[in-house]
Amino acid sequence: MLRNRFGKVVAGAATGAMLLAAAACGGGDTTEGAPSAAPTDAASSAPAAAGAKVGLAYDIGGRGDQSFNDSAAAGLDKAKAELGVEVNELEAGNGEAESAKEERLRLLADGGFNPVIAVGFAYSASVAKVAAEFPDTKFAIVDDDAAKGANISNLVFAEEQGSFLVGAAAALKSTKGDVGFVGGVEVPLIKKFQAGFEAGAKAVKPDIKIQSKYLTQPPDFSGFGDPAKGKTAAEGMFDAGADVVYQAAGGSGAGVFEAAKAAGGLAIGVDSDQAKTADPTVADVIITSMLKKVDVAVFDFIKSFTSDSVAAGPKVYDLAAGGVDYSTTGGKIDDIKTQLDDFKAKIASGEITVPKE
Amino acid sequence: MSSSFTDRLLGRVKLTGWVSLAAPLLAILFAALVTAIVLTLTGNPVIDTFITLVDYGSQPRSLVLIINNATTYYLSAIAVAVGFRMNLFNIGVDGQYRLAGLVAAAVGGAVTLPAPFHPILIILVAMLVGAAWAGIAGVLKATRGVSEVISTIMLNTIATGIGAYLLLEHWGVQLSANDIGTKPIEPSGQVSGLALIPGTQTKVFGLIFLAVAVGIGFHVLLNKTRFGFDLRATGRSEQAAVASGVNVKRMVVYAMLISGATAGLIGMPQLLGESHTYNLNFQAGLGFTGIAIALLGRNNPIGIAFGALLWGFLDVSSNILDLHKISPEIVTIMQGVIVLSVVIAYELAHRYSVVAEQKRVSRQLAGAASTTHKEGAAA
Numbered sequence: 001m002l003r004n005r006f007g008k009v010v011a012g013a014a015t016g017a018m019l020l021a022a023a024a025c026g027g028g029d030t031t032e033g034a035p036s037a038a039p040t041d042a043a044s045s046a047p048a049a050a051g052a053k054v055g056l057a058y059d060i061g062g063r064g065d066q067s068f069n070d071s072a073a074a075g076l077d078k079a080k081a082e083l084g085v086e087v088n089e090l091e092a093g094n095g096e097a098e099s100a101k102e103e104r105l106r107l108l109a110d111g112g113f114n115p116v117i118a119v120g121f122a123y124s125a126s127v128a129k130v131a132a133e134f135p136d137t138k139f140a141i142v143d144d145d146a147a148k149g150a151n152i153s154n155l156v157f158a159e160e161q162g163s164f165l166v167g168a169a170a171a172l173k174s175t176k177g178d179v180g181f182v183g184g185v186e187v188p189l190i191k192k193f194q195a196g197f198e199a200g201a202k203a204v205k206p207d208i209k210i211q212s213k214y215l216t217q218p219p220d221f222s223g224f225g226d227p228a229k230g231k232t233a234a235e236g237m238f239d240a241g242a243d244v245v246y247q248a249a250g251g252s253g254a255g256v257f258e259a260a261k262a263a264g265g266l267a268i269g270v271d272s273d274q275a276k277t278a279d280p281t282v283a284d285v286i287i288t289s290m291l292k293k294v295d296v297a298v299f300d301f302i303k304s305f306t307s308d309s310v311a312a313g314p315k316v317y318d319l320a321a322g323g324v325d326y327s328t329t330g331g332k333i334d335d336i337k338t339q340l341d342d343f344k345a346k347i348a349s350g351e352i353t354v355p356k357e
Numbered sequence: 358m359s360s361s362f363t364d365r366l367l368g369r370v371k372l373t374g375w376v377s378l379a380a381p382l383l384a385i386l387f388a389a390l391v392t393a394i395v396l397t398l399t400g401n402p403v404i405d406t407f408i409t410l411v412d413y414g415s416q417p418r419s420l421v422l423i424i425n426n427a428t429t430y431y432l433s434a435i436a437v438a439v440g441f442r443m444n445l446f447n448i449g450v451d452g453q454y455r456l457a458g459l460v461a462a463a464v465g466g467a468v469t470l471p472a473p474f475h476p477i478l479i480i481l482v483a484m485l486v487g488a489a490w491a492g493i494a495g496v497l498k499a500t501r502g503v504s505e506v507i508s509t510i511m512l513n514t515i516a517t518g519i520g521a522y523l524l525l526e527h528w529g530v531q532l533s534a535n536d537i538g539t540k541p542i543e544p545s546g547q548v549s550g551l552a553l554i555p556g557t558q559t560k561v562f563g564l565i566f567l568a569v570a571v572g573i574g575f576h577v578l579l580n581k582t583r584f585g586f587d588l589r590a591t592g593r594s595e596q597a598a599v600a601s602g603v604n605v606k607r608m609v610v611y612a613m614l615i616s617g618a619t620a621g622l623i624g625m626p627q628l629l630g631e632s633h634t635y636n637l638n639f640q641a642g643l644g645f646t647g648i649a650i651a652l653l654g655r656n657n658p659i660g661i662a663f664g665a666l667l668w669g670f671l672d673v674s675s676n677i678l679d680l681h682k683i684s685p686e687i688v689t690i691m692q693g694v695i696v697l698s699v700v701i702a703y704e705l706a707h708r709y710s711v712v713a714e715q716k717r718v719s720r721q722l723a724g725a726a727s728t729t730h731k732e733g734a735a736a
Binding site: 088090091093094095096097098099100102103104107108111121122124125143144145146147156186187188189216217218219221285 | 418422425426429455517518520521524525532533534535536537582627632637638639640642644648672673675676677679680685688
């Protein structure tokens with residue numbers, strides 16, 4: 001017993017010693033692992049902003065989810081190209097501690113990144129806390145209105161309005177009168193997508209059959225990043241008679257498209273224009289996508305920073321402001337465009353109020 | 358002196374002598390080597406990465422974060438270790454602590470009590486719920502012989518479903534437009550942090566003492582009580598335990614109850630120390646981390662503490678690697694390699710010591726034989 005315990009002590013000490021040794025070896029001849037200077041576009045058209053270093057923290061999934069995070073990434077890329085800002089991006093890990101989110105923002109702020117952008121409501125408490133510690137740094141958070149402060153901008157979206165439009169599109173394109181909704185995780189945010197979708201479908205066809213399924217429930221957030229789950233859920237819907245399925249499931253959406261392709265059905269994308277971002281082999285099943293223009297919000301925020309006109313507090317990106325919309329890539333809904341634009345005008349003018357749950 | 362691989366894996370057979378020092382050293386060296394190879398293959402600078410890790414990991418704030426992570430991991434690993442010691446594979450720690458955290462947070466938010474009683478009530482509720490949820494698997498095994506591996510996996514899924522239903526339909530209040538959680542716990546129920554590490558504002562979880570107490574309790578229970586002896590005996594050999602009068606079925610239920618009660622504590626440091634609500638950010642998956650750390654620490658309370666700190670260090674480091682454009686997945690690879698190397702290194706050490714023992718004995722026998730031979734010749 002005692003000997004074994006001693007073994008552990010030695011093991012711990014050995015770890016430290018080994019790491020220190022490694023540190024000592026490398027101290028002389030190598031440079032510190034400093035953040036590699038992002039290749040800045042020297043010929044930038046906005047010299048005033050050239051000094052800005054933008055830090056961005058993604059939600060689970062990060063760059064490459066073809067959906068929510070990629071939309072934020074697109075805004076960042078645009079800012080880099082057009083405004084000449086330097087950027088650094090950090091990614092959230094699945095099942096990480098709350099302190100890890102906080103530390104991510106703090107590392108960015110501490111490293112001189114200003115502004116700092118947090119993508120996703122999970123950063124709410126962390127942004128509020130870290131923004132208070134760094135009053136001279138501007139923060140923005142996407143999808144959250146709870147974090148408040150003089151240096152916090154809240155970029156929020158009317159997802160239900162955009163979802164209403166694609167719900168109407170689904171009902172208009174469905175020949176069987178049966179459509180489906182696949183939500184990533186059963187959280188209030190995704191319920192807004194569902195509520196809007198259902199309202200839109202019913203506005204076209206009051207007796208339409210709507211199948212709804214969430215892939216996982218909190219605290220299990222794997223439903224936003226598991227294509228296999230999305231595929232199984234969508235297969236079930238197509239088997240049960242649906243012919244158009246809308247997915248609000250982040251990275252799991254790729255599986256929904258596969259299922260639609262296999263079943264000869266149609267699918268509707270989310271957040272990004274997925275007829276462009278999804279795998280080309282399945283992209284042809286995507287008739288439209290509910291655009292949640294996180295890219296516009298992120299770009300606008302960075303631009304306002306470079307022109308020194310950042311406004312704190314919530315900024316709502318709704319249909320009237322062009323923050324949400326539907327895509328027409330592929331020309332598959334050109335025939336119903338006038339009807340959709342009619343709904344769009346009515347929502348923007350307030351004639352139709354879309355429910356949030 | 359024969360022992361099964363499982364006995365050796367779960368630390369029921371101890372190494373003695375210098376090999377007990379060599380095994381962990383070998384494991385760490387091997388893990389470092391593999392990590393270096395992975396870093397090289399992925400085009401990352403090996404030395405720089407290690408420097409970055411040590412630099413960042415030794416800063417005061419990082420130390421606090423490491424300790425806080427380790428506190429949570431430690432409780433999880435001890436919960437798993439209680440089962441391991443009796444040959445019970447409690448995979449359900451994950452579901453147990455999530456459900457316990459939710460119910461405890463809801464109760465804690467619903468009532469207001471004088472300061473010392475409020476957190477105590479919350480902690481007791483968490484232990485009860487965790488024990489009850491694990492107890493289902495224990496009773497199923499004792500009465501129906503259902504493998505606890507299967508039943509706890511299923512109970513994990515059921516816990517997720519029940520938890521989501523309770524949170525979304527009953528106990529949840531809208532914390533913001535997109536977040537939902539239990540009613541926040543009043544300050545009387547919170548356990549404030551401790552400024553243990555100088556040079557940073559970040560505080561160590563007050564409930565670190567709870568984790569220490571659980572570790573001591575685990576050691577005392579297992580090694581100084583009759584119950585602990587019965588538990589270890591059942592773990593080594595069920596038939597032998599039955600023969601010596603141990604009621605194995607009752608031991609199964611008790612072990613699961615204790616494992617579950619400990620699991621109930623996992624969410625408490627974060628809940629009472631920082632978040633004060635069970636919301637959508639409640640950390641999931643800690644039960645599985647606990648399994649890895651229990652193996653790493655070979656079910657020994659001190660070993661687990663080192664395992665938990667090492668794991669916490671690696672987790673905390675992932676952000677700084679990401680900032681320096683080194684893929685944070687390196688950390689996950691390191692964690693996996695370390696667990697594997699520890700398992701392999703200890704197994705090698707065991708085999709080596711068995712062979713060494715055999716050689717020693719045969720030398721002695723040979724020596725004795727030759728002496729006899731000489732004596733015989735002399736006669």
